[in-house]
Amino acid sequence: MGTKERRQRQFAEREQLFLEHARELIRESGLLNLQMSRLAEKCEYAVGTLYQHFASKEDLLLALTTAQAQEHTELFRRVAEWKTLSRERMFAIGVADKIFVQRNPDHFRISQYALCEVVWRAASPDRREDFLAVCQPIGRCVASIVEDGVRDGDLELNGVTVQELCTGLWALCNGTHNLVHTEGVLEDFAVRDAYRVMCQHIQVMLNGFGWKPLADPTDTQAMHRLIQRIKNEVFHDFCCEN
Amino acid sequence: MGTKERRQRQFAEREQLFLEHARELIRESGLLNLQMSRLAEKCEYAVGTLYQHFASKEDLLLALTTAQAQEHTELFRRVAEWKTLSRERMFAIGVADKIFVQRNPDHFRISQYALCEVVWRAASPDRREDFLAVCQPIGRCVASIVEDGVRDGDLELNGVTVQELCTGLWALCNGTHNLVHTEGVLEDFAVRDAYRVMCQHIQVMLNGFGWKPLADPTDTQAMHRLIQRIKNEVFHDFCCEN
DNA sequence: CAAGGAAAATGAAGATGGTTCAAAATTCGG
């Protein structure tokens, strides 16, 4: 009875198709103008079929976000498996974030919207659960690096929990994305390359935590060399250029 | 010809009324369920009148955000005028943020939504400009503290610009708000009091920048004393309790 | 291979809620 499996596979494929085209539509004409009927038409299906996959438009948006979070997770997993000093590994998490956002320029706009109360609440519970499940490994990757740092004697927690430490870096990265994607905010504030700055701030914060070996804050060359090294050793297939 | 002025004043008052009631409706039944017609009814005006103030629903939401950003600015201005060590003043910015968010629990949810591409673009250009204008002093307050730190010899920039340094702390605060207000994210991550953690992270970051006098990261008592002192000396009238 | 029925796809109709605008009401100067 392979019929059922085939059906399921085709169904999953079609879901990918919808997501793919949705992303394309958003790229072309903005999140604002995404319309369910247009999307269905573009995919050559009826609206009703689209609604067999997604309980609502919001549900679709959260599904989009989840799909991209999956790729995000993949980058982090690589970092966690990288064999090097714990401090460098932690810094590489920031670089992974930077690379991810640059490769998926639309992702943050979509997820920013999809994770707002309004959209989040309107998505189906299943979809929300999915999203949280996909994000979980991210937290675990980062936490494991912190634990390694402590085990290797590079870092002392001083009463801070592993999760709390992670939250700081997470907030820093997340906040940077947020500022970057809020039109008019950083432009007016004369910050040129926000992601380079983010990397510097990660170094500052890791220094603040006393995570050894400390980085020399005046040596931007060293930071760029490290970023290059990370790109070569960990993400060689993700960023040929730059 | 005082007629014109009176009209304008009444118009402005009515706008406040609309904003007030909108906030109330959101508090009662969520951003998701805010309806223009309901809002008009609650205010005992016709929908058309509401639309004389706000070009669209999105415009209203951005106006709400702007109004609250004004109060936010006020808190920051106080901090900037506080006479004390530059490092303490900078830390107080974080405390101001914490107080503001706790006093305005809905603000972040609304602004998070209003500043998303979708809503931002749908608001009127005037409204967007207003928002940016209101936010500008925030940046200036923070920047002035950094400049004071440098002048007083408490801080060396080491090639980082003032704006870049500010961006780091801003991102940290903003990111924390974001994580706190994204349902299910921090809960699963076992972070209890995210804003206490945020304050710790600010200290870590300021230490990382080498901003003197350095804080002892193991001494949480000292941090709480400082927070209390800030509440007493700067925000006495804002937070009687806690 | 035809029949029957389960499963899936369809898209027109329905529902919702934002927005407009012609008409009614109000205000104000003369």
Added chain:
DNA sequence: CCGAATTTTGAACCATCTTCATTTTCCTTG
């Protein structure tokens, strides 16, 4: 007190999301 100018009104309009009765497709069975 009049009539023009301004403001308010809310029913009608319209854009989209969503549903669901009908049609089509697909598969099993006799």
